[in-house]
Amino acid sequence: MKSVLTSILEYLSKLGLKSLKMIKPSKRNFAIAIILITLTSLAGCGINKKNWNMNALFEKVKDQFKNNSILGLQEDNTRIVVTAQLMDPAGETIHFAGRPVDLALNNSGSLLAVKNNSSIVFMNAEMHKVIQTLKLPSGGFSFTGITWSLDDQKVWTTDTKGYLRAARLANGSFIWDDAILLPGLDANDKSGSYPGGLSIDHEKGIAYVALSRNNTLGIVNLKTKQLESQIEVGIAPYTVLIQNNYAYVSNWGGRQPLSGDKTGPSGGSNVVIDPKTGIASSGTVSVIDLKSRKVIKEINVHLHPSGMISSPDKTHIYVANANSDLISVIDTRTNTLIKDLSSKPMSELPFGSAPNSLTVSRDGKTLFVANGGNNHLAVIDLVSGKVKGLIPTGWYPGSVVLSGDGTKLIVANIKGDGRPQEGLRDKGINSHDHSGSVSFIPVPNSENLRDYTIRAATSMRLPKITQTLRLERVNERIVPVPTRPGEKSVFKHVLYIIKENRTYDQVFGDLSQGKGDSSLTQFGRKVTPNHHALAENFVLLDNTYCNGVLSADGHQWANEGYVTDYIEKSFGGFVRSYPYEGDDALAFASSGFIWDKVLDAGLTFRNYGEFVTAKVEPANASWTQLYADYKNGTRNVKIKATSKLHTLEPYLCPTFVGFPSSIPDVYRAGEFLKEFREYEKTHSLPNFMIMLLPNDHTTGTKENYPTPRAQVADNDLALGQIVEAVSKSEFWKETAIFVIEDDPQAGLDHVDGRRTVALCISPYTKRGAVISTHYNQNSILRTIELILGLSPMSQFDLFANPMTDCFTSKPDFSPYTALANQIPLDEMNPKLSTLSGKKKFWAKKSMEMELSELDQANEDTLNLILWYSVKGYNTPYPKIARK
Numbered sequence: 001m002k003s004v005l006t007s008i009l010e011y012l013s014k015l016g017l018k019s020l021k022m023i024k025p026s027k028r029n030f031a032i033a034i035i036l037i038t039l040t041s042l043a044g045c046g047i048n049k050k051n052w053n054m055n056a057l058f059e060k061v062k063d064q065f066k067n068n069s070i071l072g073l074q075e076d077n078t079r080i081v082v083t084a085q086l087m088d089p090a091g092e093t094i095h096f097a098g099r100p101v102d103l104a105l106n107n108s109g110s111l112l113a114v115k116n117n118s119s120i121v122f123m124n125a126e127m128h129k130v131i132q133t134l135k136l137p138s139g140g141f142s143f144t145g146i147t148w149s150l151d152d153q154k155v156w157t158t159d160t161k162g163y164l165r166a167a168r169l170a171n172g173s174f175i176w177d178d179a180i181l182l183p184g185l186d187a188n189d190k191s192g193s194y195p196g197g198l199s200i201d202h203e204k205g206i207a208y209v210a211l212s213r214n215n216t217l218g219i220v221n222l223k224t225k226q227l228e229s230q231i232e233v234g235i236a237p238y239t240v241l242i243q244n245n246y247a248y249v250s251n252w253g254g255r256q257p258l259s260g261d262k263t264g265p266s267g268g269s270n271v272v273i274d275p276k277t278g279i280a281s282s283g284t285v286s287v288i289d290l291k292s293r294k295v296i297k298e299i300n301v302h303l304h305p306s307g308m309i310s311s312p313d314k315t316h317i318y319v320a321n322a323n324s325d326l327i328s329v330i331d332t333r334t335n336t337l338i339k340d341l342s343s344k345p346m347s348e349l350p351f352g353s354a355p356n357s358l359t360v361s362r363d364g365k366t367l368f369v370a371n372g373g374n375n376h377l378a379v380i381d382l383v384s385g386k387v388k389g390l391i392p393t394g395w396y397p398g399s400v401v402l403s404g405d406g407t408k409l410i411v412a413n414i415k416g417d418g419r420p421q422e423g424l425r426d427k428g429i430n431s432h433d434h435s436g437s438v439s440f441i442p443v444p445n446s447e448n449l450r451d452y453t454i455r456a457a458t459s460m461r462l463p464k465i466t467q468t469l470r471l472e473r474v475n476e477r478i479v480p481v482p483t484r485p486g487e488k489s490v491f492k493h494v495l496y497i498i499k500e501n502r503t504y505d506q507v508f509g510d511l512s513q514g515k516g517d518s519s520l521t522q523f524g525r526k527v528t529p530n531h532h533a534l535a536e537n538f539v540l541l542d543n544t545y546c547n548g549v550l551s552a553d554g555h556q557w558a559n560e561g562y563v564t565d566y567i568e569k570s571f572g573g574f575v576r577s578y579p580y581e582g583d584d585a586l587a588f589a590s591s592g593f594i595w596d597k598v599l600d601a602g603l604t605f606r607n608y609g610e611f612v613t614a615k616v617e618p619a620n621a622s623w624t625q626l627y628a629d630y631k632n633g634t635r636n637v638k639i640k641a642t643s644k645l646h647t648l649e650p651y652l653c654p655t656f657v658g659f660p661s662s663i664p665d666v667y668r669a670g671e672f673l674k675e676f677r678e679y680e681k682t683h684s685l686p687n688f689m690i691m692l693l694p695n696d697h698t699t700g701t702k703e704n705y706p707t708p709r710a711q712v713a714d715n716d717l718a719l720g721q722i723v724e725a726v727s728k729s730e731f732w733k734e735t736a737i738f739v740i741e742d743d744p745q746a747g748l749d750h751v752d753g754r755r756t757v758a759l760c761i762s763p764y765t766k767r768g769a770v771i772s773t774h775y776n777q778n779s780i781l782r783t784i785e786l787i788l789g790l791s792p793m794s795q796f797d798l799f800a801n802p803m804t805d806c807f808t809s810k811p812d813f814s815p816y817t818a819l820a821n822q823i824p825l826d827e828m829n830p831k832l833s834t835l836s837g838k839k840k841f842w843a844k845k846s847m848e849m850e851l852s853e854l855d856q857a858n859e860d861t862l863n864l865i866l867w868y869s870v871k872g873y874n875t876p877y878p879k880i881a882r883k
Helices: 004-014 025-043 054-059 446-459 462-469 504-508 529-537 551-560 594-600 623-632 646-651 665-682 708-727 777-788 795-799 837-848 859-871
Strands: 092-097 102-105 111-115 119-124 129-135 141-148 154-159 163-170 173-181 195-201 206-211 216-221 226-232 237-243 246-251 263-266 269-272 284-289 294-300 305-310 316-321 326-331 336-342 355-360 366-371 376-381 386-392 397-402 408-413 435-442 477-479 487-489 493-499 539-541 605-608 613-617 638-642 688-692 735-741 758-761 769-771
Touching: 092 129, 102 397, 102 408, 111 141, 111 154, 111 408, 119 141, 129 173, 141 237, 154 195, 163 195, 173 226, 206 237, 216 237, 226 294, 237 305, 246 305, 284 305, 294 336, 305 355, 316 355, 316 366, 326 355, 366 397, 376 397, 376 446, 386 446, 446 462, 462 795, 487 777, 493 708, 493 777, 504 529, 529 539, 529 708, 529 758, 539 758, 551 594, 551 777, 594 605, 594 646, 594 688, 594 777, 605 646, 605 665, 623 665, 665 708, 708 735, 708 859, 735 777, 777 795, 837 859
Parallel strands: 102 141, 141 195, 195 237, 355 397, 477 487, 493 688, 493 735, 539 769, 605 688
Antiparallel strands: 092 435, 102 111, 111 119, 119 129, 141 154, 154 163, 163 173, 195 206, 206 216, 216 226, 237 246, 246 284, 263 269, 284 294, 305 316, 316 326, 326 336, 355 366, 366 376, 376 386, 397 408, 408 435, 613 638, 735 758
8 A cells, every 4th residue: 555645745746736835725625635535545444643644734724614703604605503514515405494304205216205394395306396395284293204105106204193194196286195093002191102214015005113102113004004013122213124024123212121220211211321421321223023023133233223224235234323423234144233334534533423314325335324413424435334535415414315326315404504494584583493405416426525525524624623633732821711731721610501592682682882683682781781781891792602492402502512313303393302301311412411521520510400300399389489488588488409310419409490480590599609608618619510590481471470571680680699699709710600591492683593692701701892703502611621621522512612712811800799680570470361452362372381391382472472571562573474
């Protein structure tokens, strides 16, 4: 084998160049990427640092991401999304409303059926055009599962209500036809079976359906339209593949628990977990003999086995393990796992690629893997088993199929490219304005693959990741936020506060010094005097974003800096769980939580309300009773914190809980301050504290609760009280406080629906500055990691911008004094009986919704209620153009 250096020099000489310095800066990334391809080709794998030191090479390449970039379309026609990645998909991309999770190409190759979160989108696969959107009559679609009948007259798919449904062709359009009930395990199981992937034996008229909540493979007779029987498999079966009289079922949650296993909850089942972290720790493929209808083998693979594909000769099955970044290869002749393939572009990358779907070339030599986390297809040479190139896609590719002739790759991008739905509103963007896409990409030749790899590597921030992984050590020095090995932080304590559901414009749109739109402001200075004072006294962050769009994914992003495929594919309806309070072991990333890193480093930790379940006695205690306890210093209502994540139990403040919203935030602040005073006495503040202050979520205009503005004012005062106490303590000189929302779903923003309220507070924070650097929840996590000397959890916090622009080396130790609330905290919503007209109409809507617990209400309706309650019932809500 010729040396890598020789090959690189040969390539440069063909260009008439002697070194990289002669290449124009605008073309340098292209040259670098071709060198990477050369390395990949010669080494037979990702970058091989034994053969070539990439550190010096990558220092010559500038990351294409601009730190002050606003989300959306850029000058070079790429788009930036909240995760600080770039979207530059190959081929032709078609956008539409929703979140597409699966694809099925008809047998003639002319029609594509796209399984969307609440509809099937039919596309002309040759013209690349949407020809019909068939909405589901009620509910949503499950996480995967769609296929055609042999005659192309029916499309079979699964929904979240527990049905197998078919669309029938009539006069060129599709309408709903059959609806076969696939019930839960018993009549009391209101959530149903949650069917997913399916495979049809057309000759026998049998459908095999993965029933996620039943932990079974359902056998459906399509002639009688009955669920004939169920075969118990592993936990949370994802999909099924029929081959050689066997059914192969990928089990998201792995094997059934055995005696002595540590388990955690998931959708009514117990899942095998890692006792140390509480994260689901098993993944399996069940092998079923279809003649005897019995499981004959359980093959251990890796975490979150999801999409599967057979080799053309049917001798192998490839399984995508989304929570392990690995592809398992099963030999179907022996039903054994024979090897694993990595889909990561570079072997040294941390976790985060999320392979979840795959397809194989017609000659069986190339595997195309949808790396959801990296926003590309990894092209794996099945002869060498190594990644030989990358194909850029849209945001989170969740399904990939190959055209019948093998010339075209079709990809469903679950989150499109980050753009909101077009023409949805006349003003403002909401995080629920979902827009997905499908990309049609010609299978690349070697030259095109080189070009695609450049684009994909740049888009996933590979230059930044590589530079960060290879930073050289510097002489020891003390700084606010260490960014290089050898540096140490002035801070010894971090308080990380998570709030609920506000956009930037809703709160800070009235601040003229920032990029705001005051017409969208609902909880401005009068309601949130402390938020405004803290932003003005320290730093106003007007380009900071939540990665998530609701609490189910928002709390995972906030705690892990990552969201698994299990959550990304659940937006048709969170049937197994709505895991904002840590009640689903399958929702957790294999890389763990920020507190796991803290504890592994031997540091101290305390949890105030995050991933906490409240026990309240009496259970029907009202907001008024709890507010009286706060004001009077009594504790007539007893509150106890518990957690379904057992690893958190030793670190809970026993009287500080998150939801329900009947507990005022000032009550929560009081419980924190009790412990804080004890820390002052013992001079022993924990290194890391995480806190949930949720009442800016509000309970709408529901009677017996405060008005929305009063609940936001309560949240504001609680924050002010906490910051005041810390800033007037002995710990202030060594403490940093970070504040962000878990998601911004309950409002509009003129820049992007994910732009949010965030604060950075410390003696070393700049004073009176406006910081427009692109930050997100991963930026806060990365900054915490750097302060406390922790390694990154995944690729996402590794390449996130640390919040260094917020800090200065010259401290200002002056304390903060909380501002009094201008809105009475006990300003109550009027009784329904006293209202009339629009006020009564929307108050009734509030009463109909479940608002005491998180995100149980229809968000569009709640947003209307909040808007009218604050802006007035004659102030038009920014128009929704949905049809």
